[in-house]
Each structure stands twice: as C-alpha cells, then as structure tokens.
Amino acid sequence: MHLKCLCCFASEEEQTKTGNVNNDNNSSRDYPWEIYTLKELLRATNSFHQDNKIGEGGFGSVYWGRTSKGIEIAVKRLKAMSAKAEMEFAVEVEVLGRVRHNNLLGLRGFYAGGEERLIVYDYMPNHSLLTHLHGHLASHYLLDWPTRIRIAIGSAEGLAYLHHEANPHIIHRDIKASNVLLDNEFEAKVADFGFAKLIPEGVTHVTTRVKGTLGYLAPEYAMWGKVSESCDVYSFGILLIEIISAKKPIEKLPGGVKRDIVQWVTPYVQKGVFNHIADAKLKGNFDIEQLKSVITIAMRCTDISPDNRPNMEQVVKWLKGGNLVNRIKQIPNNDEEIETKQSNLKVLSENDRHVIR
Template sequence: GSSYRKTSQISCVCDYTSHFSNYASCRCNRGYTGNPYIPGGCKDINECEQGIDNYGNPYDCGGGGVISGATCINLQGDYNCVYKNHRPLVKGLGSSFGSLIFIGAIYGLYKFIRRQRRLIQKKKFFKRNGGLLLQQQLTSTQGNVESTRVFTSRELAKATENFSITRILGQGGQGTVYKGMLVDGRIVAVKKSKVVDEDKLEEFINEVVILSKINHRNIVKLLGCCLETEVPVLVYEYISNGNLFQHLYDEFDDYTITTWEVRLRIAIDIAGALSYLHSAASSPIYHRDVKSTNIMLDEKYRAKVSDFGTSRTVTVDHTHLTTVVSGTVGYMDPEYFQSSQFTDKSDVYSFGVVLVELITGEKPVSFLRSQEHRTLATYFTHVMKENKLFDIIDARIRDGCKLHQVTAAAKIARKCLNMKGRKRPSMREVSMELEKIRASSSVDMQPHDDEYVSENEEDNEQRVMDVNIGVESWNNVAVTAPASQYNVASSSLSSSDIEPLFPLQTR
C-alpha cells in the first residue's frame, strides 16, 4: 500500500540477523529483479511489457497495457494504470443527445400542428366548396355514388406536377385545365376552377352531380373531384384531339375533318348525346351552352360533349326560368334571350348552329359578313331562303360530298333554327333524321311541303331578333373569345371574328 509506495525507489533490501552480525540476507525489492548482492544488481522491471512481477503476480492494466480505456505507465519499481477521464465526453454526449431529443420533439410538434392545420384547412375548404352538399346530392343519386371518386389534393398535385404551367391544356373564363397522369397510369384532364364565390359553388356542385348521372360514349366522363383545395377541382377523362372549333377553323394541320362523312358522323354523335340528355337520362338535362368549342374530338374523331358548368336538371315543368341569361352569342336561342325561359328546344337551336358550322365552315359570329347577316343563323336562313345552299358549303367538302345528304342536313338545321321553339324538332327527332340521312341514297331525299312554313313571317322575326341580340346588345357586353374545356387559349380569333359571352341581367 502506501508504505510500499514510499520504498518503491529502493531496489534492494537486506535483513541483518542477531546471530550472524556480519551476514545479511538480501533481495530485490518488489518491482525489481536481478542480483541483490552486487551494487546496482537489482534492475527495474518494466511491468507494462512483461505482465508479471518477480513474484509471478499479474499486474498489467489488462489487454496488453490498455483496458477499458486505461493506459499502463512504467515507474521506477512500480507501474501505474492511468484511466482517461470520460466524464466531459459523457456529459457532452448526454447533452447533445438531450438537445437532439428536444429539437426532434419541437420539430415533431411543429409537423403535428402543421398537419392539423392542413386537415382543418382541408375540412374548411371541403365544407366551403360544397362537399357536404355534394355528398348529399350524390347520396340521392341511386347507383352512381361509386362511379364518382373524391381525389385528395396530394394525388392531384402529384398527377399534375404540382399544377405546373407545362401541364396546362387551356385556360378559360371558368378556370384552367391541366393534363395529369394518375398513379394507375390513366391520363386525365384536371379542371381547376378560379376562386369562386358562393353563387358559383352551386354551379360547380351542379356540374359534378349532373356528370355523375351520365354514362354515354359521346359525353365526356367525369372521373371524380377534389374539394380539399382552395378552389374546386374536377377530374375528367382526357380527350386527346382538341375541340371541333379548332379543327373547323384550321388550327390543326390535318385533313380528316375535311370529309363530309366525318362531319356527318360528328353531327350524329352530338345529336345522340343531346338526345340522351333530354330524354334517356334519369332526369332530363339541358346543356345550355352547346357550341363547337364544347365539342371534344377523340383520336378517332368521335365527338364528346363537354362543359356542363351551366347545365340544369329539369324535374316537373321541363322548363327553367332564370333571372340571368347565360350563353354565347351566335349560339343562343333568341326565344330564351327574350323570355329567360330555357327549354330543350333552346339546346336544339344551339345544335342547329353547330350543324351549320359543319356544313359551311363559317364561324357563328363574324364581322366579315354584312350587319344583317352577322350571326351565322341569320346568314344561313337567308341563304336557304334564296336557295343558294351550294354557294356556302365549305369548299373543303364541297367537291367530295354527297350533295343530297348535305342538303337534307341543311334542312334539318333550318328547322332547328326556327324562331319559335315549339316549331323546332326535338333532339331525338333530329338524331333519328341524321341517322336516316347517313343511311340514305339520293332518291330517298325528297323535300316536304311543311319545311318552309311561314317563311316571310319567320324571316321578319329573324331580322328583329338579330338586331336585338347580334347588334344592339353587344354595346353592353364585354367581348371575349369563346370558351372551351381544353385549349381555350389556343383558339386564335381575329378582331373581326370574336364572340362576346353572356350573362346579361334581364329586365
């Protein structure tokens, strides 16, 4: 112990006995080895290297001089195990670990609060965007709930690369349409509405509910919607080939639509879709905005009717009285404009304009025509009265068309454009007549005497209505290009061929 430590510097120890005064018994002290009977004969043992002392006792710090962080240091006649002081390190590690736990806890709390805020915000948006009303409406539509999916905002953000500008298909008055790809690989059109007020929310919910009821090959299918975002979002099937307006007016460099057969088939597709909406659907549906920009074309040039934002489901009286007249100049039923009463025959009138577009290739409104014939409906009616149809047939189809079919289709168009709604055929009748035309030969196409009833009276009414709608009312309407579901921005119109949009407040 301590007494040994005090004598550890002495290498040799001798004991003298009382019996032999001149004789001494000597030995090397602990920690030394050698001959104790000669001067300097006891040498220090390097315990750190040998591992045992001269008595054979193990004494190293362990493990070749290092154990548990201890280091063996040789002393004169002794050795020492020096242990490193780990307390600062342990304290530092403990402090760092505690700090990390604290920071992690703070970050976790931040993420939790942020997630909760997002959930609260999504619920707020869902409620504000009419989610509860939509659920109630969809629940009341028997057998259609499962066909309409509610997407999460995260799904649609991923599908559209966070609504990247490179994914924009078109922009219009109601919002922006993006091209997206769902997780299952389906290509979709994502319609993101502009910031809407409560008055517009009913319109949005109306579109979702109406489309959820519809299953027709010539009507754009609604895949679902998202109500968790600040503005409502609709997800449609993607129609790859643009709209009819673009193809008719040379915005695509293709010649498929330059044949009468394709145009007649497109007319039949549109008529069939509107007939389904008016009569075959569970409840009659009026589209209210039939026009060439709302007729999409797929890769096989089959027509699909789109954009049901202003549609209405009709229940009892089969009419819809509104205080605000909405529609597009050139396509709007004059009778609806005057009375604010929309009927199925109002859609028939709009379809008649589209049919005339297919026949003539003329735009629904053009300042290139004279003032009294500025709208295509009045121009076409005048030409038909003058029996000069051949002169206005689109030059791209004139030579290769079956003239008897074009003539028969033109007569149907004129019936659709009758100033009095009750004299117009129903869309079902129009669809059936167009089918007959496609299957007909020239001998089957014979004119009927009732096609030109009260021509002079109708012509006078037409002129009056044209003045009211096509000229005077334009002074009070902001002039904009026609809207479409996709590619609205790409519809290039000259200043002489633009169309103002309604609504107008009726008096």
C-alpha cells in the first residue's frame, strides 16, 4: 500500500502552500488524482459547516462542497487520526486511484496533512440507496421498478469490474445500501473502499480480520475471516432482496429476536408467492416474471456454501436476462440453515473482533 507515498505527497503540498495542483503538474506525475490544499477544501465546504454535512458513519463525516471552479464535490473527513484511520485512508485512495468504471464512485483527489485526512469524490445529488429505501427520502421519492432494476444491474457491473477486470482483483468487503450512491440519472455508483482487499492473480481467498456490516456478511467470512470474491457476491444477494423489498437486512422482532432478510424471504419463495416480496409502496407496479428472476438470483448469491454461488459476471448476465437459471438451488426445506444463521448472528453480536458499521 502506498501510505508512505501519500504522506510524501502531503508534505510536498504543505511546503508549496499553493491551490489545487494544476492539470499540467498532475499529468507529469504517476498518479491520477489532484492533491488539494486544506485551504481549498475549507473554502469549498464552508469550513466543514454542519449545514454542509450530507452523511456520517463510523469513519467520520461527508460534506458537500463547491470548488472555486464551481465543481460540486463530496469530501469525506476522517473522524480521528489513528493507525486504523490512516490505513483506511491509504487503502481507499490506493484502490480508487486504480479503478475507472461508470458504476464506481470517482475519486477527484485528497488532502493528507497534520491530523487531517480528507478524500474528495464526485458529488452524487441523489444520495445513497439507503436514504431512498429506509431514510428520509423513502417517503418523498418512490424508486419505481425500472429504476430499482437499473440500480441492481449497475451495482452488479461495478462489482464485476472489481472482481474480474481490475488488476489486481479487488474485494470490496462492505457492499451495502449506504455504499451505493446515485447520480443525477439514478445510475448506481459503488462507493467506500476503506475495507477493500487487493487479491493477487491466482489467489482464491485470504484469511483476515473481519470487517463489514452485520446482515450483509457471508457466513464463512463472519465466522472464520475467510474472505473471497464470493463474500461480495453474498452481500450483493442481500442487497438485491433489499432493493426489491425495501426490507432491512436484519429486522428486530418482538421479544428481541432478530431475523435476517434471507430468513424472511425464504418461506415466500418456497410457497411461490413472490408478489409478497415486492415493496408494498410499488402497489403492484412491477414485472412479476422479472421479480421472480431477481429473487432467484439473490437466493443463488446467498447460498450457504460459497462454492454454489455464481460469480459477478454471471450475475450481471442473469440480471440482463441472459440464460437465467430456471430453478432455485439450495433453498432450505427445513430449519437447519435458519438455525445456522441464528447461531451466526449470535456469534457476530457477541464477538468484538468485528467492525460493524
């Protein structure tokens, strides 16, 4: 990881005390980003004013801004400087500097100096998928059926690029609704690469400390830290069901019992009553055959066994209508898998190794 290089860039920038590095300077270097000055980003965000805040998470806050050139930007400001924060900053800049795809959030540049670590992105005016499914936009703007399908396909294509075209291949490790951003046309942009893993050619998996979000984690990753591209596929399957149903990945039931979204959807699939899965706010305005297809794909992606899951190239092909499987494999016909999932949830909630955000 190029953490040392990033610090060198920051030192040079602090010494020059100029505005944005100009395009001529950028083009003569071996990195594709701009290095912003703190002064420029303070001016753009009104000194990180509360009114400019558009998001917040375990990492820190995101602010809307406008540069002196009139360009709208989003600036992620890490909450506190630590070795962990430094590494997430370095990983995200490293990964986003490597990739270029229409369905991945674009990196504009960064600032690294003193106690500040700031990452600058393209601004996404329609915010995150989470805000439309569960947040403040859920009651103001209805994502219609074609838009949901387009978001699903775009997200899948972004992931397929990371897994199959990026060199080295990249595992995201935190696919979820809040990390799918939407542009002016509601095109999906996969975002937040702070947990990403770069996988060398020929390596199928690595074992690592578990990070991610409860409800989206593949069982083998949650339990043993075994991470592979298949873990992202599982998370994407959860996201697919969430897009279609507007249900949260984990739901609290009376008595404190938790039920995950796969447990919720499985009985409907087994009984063939797919129409009960669709978001009630759609009021029946969806293609039932397309609904069946998408849920079929989601169930394949969330198979308990990683070997039975498709890869993201197959998922993209299926979502676009090519050679969709005609039956659903590995849907539990008894309580064994559900009991396993409940056990996994208990371990996850009690195990403080996990970074749940």
